[in-house]
Amino acid sequence: MDKVTRLASEKGVVLFSKSSCCMCYAVKILFQELGVTPTVHELDQDPEGWEMEKALMRLGCNGPVPAIFIGGKLVGSTNEVMSLHLSRGLMPMLKPYQTLC
16 A cells, blocks of 8 residues: 555655556546656556556556556546546646656
8 A cells, every 4th residue: 555655745746557558548548648658567567567457446447457646546437537527527637747849
């Protein structure tokens, strides 16, 4: 649990993902289109990935991936991020982390 909370708070936008997850890919593309480069932790490529999955579930994630943190706070999974985006609530959260084009 400590590793997950530490990693989630080290950067502005953090995505816990699996390389084969299509929903994780969709979130990565959304962030790319919004001008944000998240720090991505691929759990299936990390030796401690299974422990991190369990920690994410304990933190309240419905499924272990994708798990999105913005500003060190758990936003949720794909549904929560897409709902925020459609209700125009995501951009204000991401504004400090957008790269200048």
